[in-house]
Amino acid sequence: MLDYVPSFTQLVSELNKLPGIGPKTAQRLAYYILNSPEQYSQGLSKAMHEMHLKVRKCEQCFALTENDNLCHFCEDTKRNDSLLCIVEQPSDISRLEFSGAFRGRYHVLHGVISPLDGVGPEDLTTQALIHRIDLSLKTEETAIKEVILALDADLEGDTTVLYLAKILKERGIKISRIAHGIPIGGDIDYVDHRTLGRALENRVDV
Amino acid sequence: MLDYVPSFTQLVSELNKLPGIGPKTAQRLAYYILNSPEQYSQGLSKAMHEMHLKVRKCEQCFALTENDNLCHFCEDTKRNDSLLCIVEQPSDISRLEFSGAFRGRYHVLHGVISPLDGVGPEDLTTQALIHRIDLSLKTEETAIKEVILALDADLEGDTTVLYLAKILKERGIKISRIAHGIPIGGDIDYVDHRTLGRALENRVDV
Numbered sequence: 001m002l003d004y005v006p007s008f009t010q011l012v013s014e015l016n017k018l019p020g021i022g023p024k025t026a027q028r029l030a031y032y033i034l035n036s037p038e039q040y041s042q043g044l045s046k047a048m049h050e051m052h053l054k055v056r057k058c059e060q061c062f063a064l065t066e067n068d069n070l071c072h073f074c075e076d077t078k079r080n081d082s083l084l085c086i087v088e089q090p091s092d093i094s095r096l097e098f099s100g101a102f103r104g105r106y107h108v109l110h111g112v113i114s115p116l117d118g119v120g121p122e123d124l125t126t127q128a129l130i131h132r133i134d135l136s137l138k139t140e141e142t143a144i145k146e147v148i149l150a151l152d153a154d155l156e157g158d159t160t161v162l163y164l165a166k167i168l169k170e171r172g173i174k175i176s177r178i179a180h181g182i183p184i185g186g187d188i189d190y191v192d193h194r195t196l197g198r199a200l201e202n203r204v205d206v
Numbered sequence: 207m208l209d210y211v212p213s214f215t216q217l218v219s220e221l222n223k224l225p226g227i228g229p230k231t232a233q234r235l236a237y238y239i240l241n242s243p244e245q246y247s248q249g250l251s252k253a254m255h256e257m258h259l260k261v262r263k264c265e266q267c268f269a270l271t272e273n274d275n276l277c278h279f280c281e282d283t284k285r286n287d288s289l290l291c292i293v294e295q296p297s298d299i300s301r302l303e304f305s306g307a308f309r310g311r312y313h314v315l316h317g318v319i320s321p322l323d324g325v326g327p328e329d330l331t332t333q334a335l336i337h338r339i340d341l342s343l344k345t346e347e348t349a350i351k352e353v354i355l356a357l358d359a360d361l362e363g364d365t366t367v368l369y370l371a372k373i374l375k376e377r378g379i380k381i382s383r384i385a386h387g388i389p390i391g392g393d394i395d396y397v398d399h400r401t402l403g404r405a406l407e408n409r410v411d412v
């Protein structure tokens with residue numbers, strides 16, 4: 001489409017590379033950018049450049065940060081060192097923080113074990129996690145005593161939980177997994193059978 | 207979210223300005239850009255810059271072009287000068303071209319009359335259209351004899367059709383509108399009642 005305007009077609013093809021953006025959406029976005037003042041595309045270009053320049057992964061927990069060594073969460077002295085929450089993506093941290101229910105440390109795996117996609121433990125930050133835990137266990141003061149696995153309840157999440165549980169149990173660390181069940185405000189009528197099964201299995205005493 | 211990584215948040219907010227891109231999608235796109243090699247964002251930035259630099263509107267028909275004066279369609283000497291197709295957006299031209307059913311000239315309105323959104327005929331390219339038609343009528347050779355209105359069948363499209371029909375009829379030009387009805391391969395069961403009504407109204411002799 002619009003092959004007679006090569007620079008427009010080029011922008012459409014670049015936008016089309018983004019996840020979830022098909023050719024029609026890409027064209028709509030390209031029209032929007034064309035009809036916006038050039039300040040918009042300059043702002044977007046600048047934001048992408050700055051992000052690549054500034055954002056790095058924390059050396060300890062692999063969360064995103066603009067700090068030189070440790071991130072905001074690893075530097076925070078008010079957090080509980082004995083509690084570690086393992087998440088898949090950096091964005092999961094913001095959701096957990098927003099819940100206000102956790103004040104320990106984090107560790108970002110940057111993925112989950114997925115044999116079908118060729119992702120093994122060596123492609124994640126598991127080696128660094130084991131090293132971090134072993135280091136913490138050297139003194140009573142810094143020891144990680146409980147690990148919470150905040151991973152999705154799908155096949156890949158379950159595989160990763162099994163893998164990590166084995167490693168952590170060997171070190172005598174208490175392991176838990178966030179509860180899966182019916183969402184607050186959710187209706188039993190509209191919950192799928194696997195979620196309902198898990199909610200029954202993990203029922204809590206009243 | 208992720209307020210502790212300001213450059214990331216900044217990119218999310220820029221992406222969030224795009225039409226149809228909400229905060230969650232913007233975050234997903236920002237992660238994709240972060241995890242892609244910097245060549246991707248450089249390519250996207252370059253494509254936006256080049257488009258703003260090169261793409262302009264044709265002086266005659268207001269289609270997008272990279273030419274200095276007239277676009278690809280206006281310059282084409284093999285097209286029928288007596289037939290003019292009026293469309294809302296430049297992208298409509300590519301769809302019509304792809305159908306292969308039209309070999310006349312085009313005119314892009316760059317919108318439709320929409321009193322609710324405060325868009326009147328003066329915000330579109332109607333003045334230039336009237337001027338173009340009047341100029342063409344000066345000699346028999348260049349005269350536009352039929353105008354096809356390829357506008358959507360919604361309230362705004364209908365309003366625009368009425369407005370243009372009045373102007374064109376005053377000049378004795380034949381006016382038609384593209385047919386609205388059941389799509390080829392479509393099923394009567396799944397067509398909405400307004401489309402079906404229109405299809406009955408505009409039935410054709412067999």
